[in-house]
Amino acid sequence: MTTSAAEAAPDTPAGAMTPDGLAADGLAAAGPPVHHTRVLVVTCVALATVISAMSSLNVALPSIAADTHASQTRLSWIIDAYSLVFAALLLPAGALGDRFGRRRALLIGLLIFGAGSAAAPFTSSATALIGLRCVLGLGAALVMPATLSTITGTFPRERRAAAVGVWAAVAGASAVVGVLTSGLLLEAWSWRSVFVLGVILAAAAALGTWRFVPDSADPDGPRLDVVGAVISVAGLGALVYSIIEAPEHGWLGAATLTGLGIGVVLLVGFVAWELHTRAPLLDPRLFTRPAFAAGTVSILLQFFAFFGMIFVIMQYLQLVRGDSALVAAVSVLPMTAGLIPAARFAPKVAAAVGARACCVAGLVLITAGMVVLSRIGQDSPYWLLLAGLYPLGLGMGLAMTPATTAITDSLPPALQGVGSAVNDLSRELGGALGIAVLGSLLSATYRNHLALPAAVPSALVEKARSSLGVAAHLGEPAASHARTAFVDGMHVAFLGGAVATAVAAVAVALLLRTGRPAAVTEAEAAHAADGADAAAAFDGN
Known part of the structure; x- marks a missing residue:
């Protein structure tokens, strides 16, 4: 467990055996x-x-x-x-x-x-x-x-x-x-x-x-809730597959819509199964608690924007700006200059102005950073990139701590493992969805906006349409047109990330408007506790 x-x-006295084979003092x-x-x-x-x-x-x-x-x-x-x-x-x-x-x-x-x-x-x-x-x-x-x-x-x-x-x-x-x-x-x-x-x-x-x-x-x-695990994996897989492949098949294509529909149906089925099984991986009833839902949405969409941004910006820095891999990596470090101090002082800020105001302010800063990044062009100065990365990092530092606190504080001590598991699952799932969605927006826009001169051979056109990484090695004018189309796609992707974090800010503001979590009912706590050991992959994060 x-x-x-x-x-x-x-x-238990020191040195006595506990159910998991450890001594009560924590030693084997x-x-x-x-x-x-x-x-x-x-x-x-x-x-x-x-x-x-x-x-x-x-x-x-x-x-x-x-x-x-x-x-x-x-x-x-x-x-x-x-x-x-x-x-x-x-x-x-x-x-x-x-x-x-x-x-x-x-x-x-x-x-x-x-x-x-x-x-x-x-x-x-x-x-x-x-x-x-x-x-x-x-x-x-x-x-x-x-x-x-x-x-x-x-x-x-x-x-x-x-x-x-x-x-x-x-x-x-x-x-x-x-x-x-x-x-x-x-x-x-x-x-x-x-x-x-x-x-x-x-x-x-x-x-x-x-x-x-x-x-x-x-x-x-x-x-172990094997049925719940299989349904959730299949549902997430169908959803992400359809999103990533959408530029190839068309967002309104039959394959895309069918895949999205299957994913949604499976995830709804997962919720229904978890509501009726005795030892659920994750009890959906917990999400009816405003603070728990607010923290989960905030973490999910923060990392949706963050990992999606990293996926796009690294290609921009190397393929559009022409930076080396090391220069590209160093170029995003100023984001940590905002994130680390903000994360350290976020508890004090939340104590002074309230968790709701702190978390919403952080999400607004992330949104502002994504909007600034969406204005970057092929020849933009580095200070414009800095003006987007720093507030993004600052916002994540401010928003993460109160979001995690909202999750854990909404649950009794017996369910803290579940809260920690949901916190980390939200981070990893948000990253997976962010890469899928923002990457798909980038790819679809790139394909639609790539307009090559008629003199370019059709074989080169198809290669250039596949990705900027391939087009960059085809020479001019294909590479120049491909860079322009990539920047257009990057703008759409970053605006998509900004919309996600703006939605998160509104959701947190509405869900935390009461300022205090509701009490856990006995039935809710008992049902969730039955599945706590299966669900809580983490404890004490």
Whole structure:
């Protein structure tokens, strides 16, 4: 189960056995003593490995397009296949780790991640690369929840909060570090080096897990909601597939509308199933609570805009502005100059003006940043990019903390694991949807706005229509027209992100207008608690 041994049995004498096989003081009941610092280092290396993979490959998209001749749609899939599988399997994979052993889940997940990363450098096919990114997503889904539940199940109570704080810092910084590290690697090597780094990190984390991480599990926990997991994965898969493929088939094409319809029907079916099963992955009744719903919507749409923006801006900086991979990575760092200080002071701001005002202000700043970015052209000065990135980072820093607090404060102590799981699921799912939707808007507009001179051979026209990464190597005038069309698509994509965060700001303002969460009913708490262990992949984030 995801709540730690000490939390599950606070009155158990030190050294006594708890249901998950740990001593009440947080140490393993049998075997060698636990080296907590080593456990923390190993789990954070594993966490950084899978989180950085969500963003690191964005820097390599231009070179991937050149080597594999991937279309803009295929580039979206190369990035989003990982995020989609990661998000879709997060809850069931976390529940499996809790039930059958977190150390085992870490080792299996790192093995899968490392094997997929080891195979990727040897492929030159976009389709094969997409498949391998799915494999990496499966490994990541097993790794991420096991890292935090290992910490909370291993550390003694007095050291647990500090350890979780380190975990959260690594989770937040790894995406930016991944972009910067990839930029450095690409200065000397090809995009394949990004996967080689993944192999090294996964191997180091697996070795450390084998050597230092004790095992813990809850074999008597509730059975896994297999039906709910299958329905949710199928529904999300159909939805994201249809969105990414829409530029190829047309937004009003039969394939797109059919796929979207199937996705919606499956997700509605998931809600219906979760309402009637005894041990749900996620109880939909929780979303009737205004604060819980507001926090979830805010986190989901913040990361929708963030990961979608990273996907688009990295291609713009390299293919339109002509920056190197390293310069492109460094160019987005000012966003962290706003995010980190704002996240640190957000609790004080929320205490002074209220969580509602703080969160809405942050979402408005994100919206403003996206609007500014939508005005960038081919020859825009860097200060205009800076004027969009800094308020975007500042807004995320202000909005994330009160959104997370709204989720956790709306639930009783017994359901804090569920709240943490929803918080992190919202982040990963928001990123997957953001890449799919904004990438699809970019691709559709690029295709529609690309107008090449009649003198350009038809074979080159088709190549140029596939993506800017391919068109950039066709020479003039195809490359120039392609850059113009890409910038048009970028404008539409960023405005789409701005609309999403503006909707989030309005939703949060309306949902939190009362300023206090409603009480949890006994029936609601009892039903949610039945599925808490299966749903709570994370605890204490």
